[in-house]
Amino acid sequence: MRPRTVLVTGGAGFIGSHLVDRLLSLGHRVVVVDDLSTGRLHNLNKNATFYHSGVTYPGLKEIFEREQPDIVNHHAAQISVTQSVKDPIKDAEVNIQGTLRLIELARQNGVEKVIFPSSGGTVYGEPQYIPCDEKHPINPISPYALSKRVAEEYLQLYYHIYRLDYVTLRYGNVYGPRQDPHGEAGVIAIFTKAMLEGQRPVIYGTGEQERDFIYVDDVIDANILAMEEGHGEYNVGTSQGTSVNRVFETLKGIIKYKWGPVYGPARLGEIFKICLDSSSLGKQVEWTPHISLEEGLTRTVEYFRKAAQTPSHNEGVR
């Protein structure tokens, strides 16, 4: 692959920081824009050029003009569904307006391709069939899901009007090292940290709800392949649903945790079962997930164990 300048927004966050590491290891020049609202400086690779800036700030224009990126990979976002319900305007400012500013600047500065992570776990709503493929009806049931969908449509529109190339990757539930264990979505990070600290994780509802858990390295593979090939929307998942109870039991085995879970009331509006048919991405860019749930959970536990012993990491696992 020929070396490029890649602008990664959200490059100090969970997924973005893994992406930055991989891009640098492949010889690309990487420019990161992150406002550190949920990202952590210690996640950020020191070989990246870093701008402590928001995607809604006017200064983004100068960053594009100075750095002249070939590829834009836009991982910065307001990522909380609950927060999006509490403050839909803030969600739209970052996820819709911020994305639009970015793709408009990409167009003005002759960027080759924009890569955008959307949310396969939310844009389809309650699935009519599983696994959901990309033809499944879109039915956002939260401001977050809607803002991701609107951003997807802006990318489609910019391709239609200006031929600005893009790939939208609709992720399942991504997990792995560096995920914030205090968010609402990172059930694996939350359970891992709680179990390692001898606390009792809470399972909301019966625990039989299923998600498509995908290890972060597999997601990064998809992002790298998408730089060269592919166009349009693709699911990024394992095509398999895993129940929260199974996650709990598997982690329990790896950690040798003694207790059972505590069950709490089901969360209102939560989708019951979803998984993503990702065969289209597989065919288009020869992508397939390599990391099994057991392997991914083992690596995640190792990371959180080490992080607990390293003071500089503790700021990232508040």
Ligand SMILES: NC(=O)c1ccc[n+]([C@@H]2O[C@H](COP(=O)([O-])OP(=O)(O)OC[C@H]3O[C@@H](n4cnc5c(N)ncnc54)[C@H](O)[C@@H]3O)[C@@H](O)[C@H]2O)c1
């Ligand atoms: N984690 C998942 O399971 C998942 C699933 C689907 C989609 N996604 C998408 O992947 C992307 C990354 O998610 P993550 O889980 O790594 O979350 P994260 O919170 O770890 O990363 C987001 C990063 O964006 C930065 N950021 C937030 N608002 C910003 C702004 N206005 N300007 C500049 N930087 C800003 C944060 O500081 C953080 O570093 C998001 O777009 C998210 O919607 C994640």
